[in-house]
Amino acid sequence: MQFVRKALSLRWEFIPVFVFSSIACFVFLSGLAGQLFTGSLVILIAGLLLYGWLLILRLRQGASLRLSFSIFQFSFLAGTFVFLLVLFQNQLTHYDNFSHWAIVLKQMLSTDAFPTPDSNLIDFKNYPLGTSSFIYYVCRFMGHSQSVMLLAQGLLIFSCFYAMFGIVSEKKRFLLYAFLGLGLSTLSFFNLTIRITNLLVDFLLPIYALAILAVIYQYRNEIKKACIIVLPLAGLLTIIKSTGIIFAAIGLIFLVYSWLKHKQKFSWKTALAVVGTICGALIPYFGWSWRMATVFQGIDNKFDVATSGIQAGKTPEQMREILWTFLKASTDLTTRPVIGIVIFQLIAIAASVFAIVVLKKKWNLWKALIALDVVLLLYYAGILALYLFSMPLDEAIVLAGFERYASSIVVLFAGGLVLCAAIDLERSFHYRIGEVPDYQSFKTVKTKGHYQKGIIGCMAVAATILLSEYNGIVSIAQSYDTTLPYKIHAVTGDRWYPGGQVDNNRYLFYASDRDQQVTNYYMQYVGKYFLYAPHVDGIVLFYEDNMDNLLSGYDYLVVVETDLNAKWLLKKHYGIDMQEGIYKITRSGDQIVLTLT
Incomplete structure (x- = not known):
């Protein structure tokens, strides 16, 4: 510097x-x-x-x-x-x-x-x-x-x-x-x-x-x-x-x-x-x-138009549903981006009128407002095209990530008006x-x-x-110790291997599905990060008839959270008192053996 x-x-x-x-x-x-x-x-x-x-x-x-x-x-x-x-x-x-x-x-x-x-x-x-x-x-x-x-x-x-x-x-x-x-x-x-x-x-x-x-x-x-x-x-x-x-x-x-x-x-x-x-x-x-x-x-x-959008082949009905959902989200006055757009529009218009009528000054804020409105409309059109032609259907239907995408352009819109207003104020x-x-x-x-x-x-x-x-x-x-990453880190630690080698063992994570943390793959992604292992799956419930078959496909069972039903099943079949930790899965003849590491 x-x-x-x-x-x-x-x-x-x-x-x-x-x-x-x-x-x-x-x-x-x-x-x-x-x-x-x-x-x-x-x-x-x-x-x-x-x-x-x-x-x-x-x-x-x-x-x-x-x-x-x-x-x-x-x-x-x-x-x-x-x-x-x-x-x-x-x-x-x-x-x-x-x-x-x-x-x-x-x-x-x-x-x-x-x-x-x-x-x-x-x-x-x-x-x-x-x-x-x-x-x-x-x-x-x-x-x-x-x-x-x-x-x-x-x-x-x-x-x-x-x-x-x-x-x-x-x-x-x-x-x-x-x-x-x-x-x-x-x-x-x-x-x-x-x-x-x-x-x-x-x-x-x-x-x-x-x-x-x-x-x-x-x-x-x-x-x-x-x-x-x-x-x-x-x-x-x-x-x-x-x-x-x-x-x-x-x-x-x-x-x-x-x-x-x-x-x-x-x-x-x-x-x-x-x-x-x-x-x-x-x-x-x-x-x-x-x-x-x-x-x-x-x-x-992801978001490759050639593979995910065109080949996905959204039907006209699906396209209309996405369009209608997008228009509702873009004009919903209870959402943060729309609130920001409306408030800063009104403030910019009021400030421009005040400058002309009271201060007798010619501010450029109204010009910046027009330019930024054009940018805003073009950007929203781009987001809509992303949902219609590029994003996978299951995510496009629910407008996945919409608030984040919209908030980005609203930050530019509001920030641009603030910078222009500061310049006008300086010249006044x-x-x-x-x-x-x-x-x-x-x-x-x-x-x-x-x-x-x-x-x-x-x-x-x-x-x-x-x-x-x-x-x-x-x-x-302060609330980190209540989060899923904290619980997983407490069990697995944060593993870094020399030379960039990857842990190729197969891991099965067990936890509740609170806030869909397992079904939306959140727990599995967190497990991949801390273990530095690509083969991580999650489960929220054991089926007694399939337990041996399920566990035989993995090298380790990682218990992040326990419950009474799982504790009873593991005690009955494998003779262990289930607790948070990592269990090595081995086979002794026809019997699956779980060993806490």
Whole structure:
């Protein structure tokens, strides 16, 4: 970060996300080349050497080490530290962590390579590995515990929020930071479904796009510098998730728009910089597409239109049912995404009218509202197409994942309006900073009073919202010992094998089907993760006539939860007192023997 600051003279707000994204892209491309660990080691050594060089340079110049923070920087860093600290105390619980994100990361850390077609642990191999590459880099040198994984993803999340504050030009106007803090804190409302206590990437997509918008606006008159920063951000965004290309496109279109709008005269260098940025940002995306087309050739993947959508052959009646269900969900005023859209629409319209009628100012908020409404409609159309033509019927009928997909675009919609409102607010002050002495930079004493009350009000509401988010994360951490992953971990431990070898033993898990934890395959996925074993099945009930036949097909019985009926059957047939633990299954003649390990 210090080297980037010295070499490129960037604003501090954009440096963390630029550095993190550059690291992630380099590690990802190294993984595509089959050199995942080597690429990570190169990054680490290069960083240490650059830091050493800058330190020696500073000592030779006789410069003293001086740390200075503005009120905003201190507030943001303090808040980030608090959240990262509590995040470090959390463990993974969300279903999708164990069905994909965490198990992929565990395999990368175990093998120092991207998954291959032979990776039986992973069901959905076409999910891009952008954030996984960055988390791998952090965990490779910091440790592979779940809390370190969450800490690594937390760094990406908070670096994006820090970058959004870079949109402010008048740094002495603390009201702008307080207003942004209020507006951006409300975005957590749309992330309650998954929060930040997991490795899911649905929240990263929109906040990365918002960070790109902030960078482009701040450097709208220095497009080449904007291109340098946007390149790794957009590149990583394309490989965060398959839908990341949509969010990257939004940022790149704004880059082209800003270049065409603010250019003074045509410059081939600037034009090449813009075109080069667009092409360069697509390299990771096409690199991953190439890997899917070659390494995974012939392998069916989830949401592959050619295999899952067209061949599934949804009937017209089924298509109409999906369409009707989608329209109801998209207009249901009791759902979080629809509430967000309606509230921010009304606030933006009211603010635009207030600016014209009361402040006598021409704000651009209404223009941003129109543009974001277009993006919103196109995105919803894309989600509908996903359900109609790509997603398997059993998931499409119930709109699987709809709230998460919708919340992602609503975060972008709301965040875009907040950023634009902050810009309009900055342009509405009677005096610009520097035009008059700071103590005279208000039109009247009355307006200064409004300014101070505005800061207090924004900070109070923002603190309340963030405190609610903090309490939610703390509550999740405190209730971990009641979750299924905790119970399974208590029995199996978290197994990591040298050389990436896989446990090929066959495991049968036994537990109740509370919250459909067995029938929806949640327990089996969690078991796969902790055991690092691909052959894991689950059962909720023993049938006495079939017990020997069932158990003979497995090497181990893993009891996660017990019940009276199962205890009686195991005592009767195998002479054991059933308790939570792992039982080795062996055969002695015609008799099945269970031995607690």
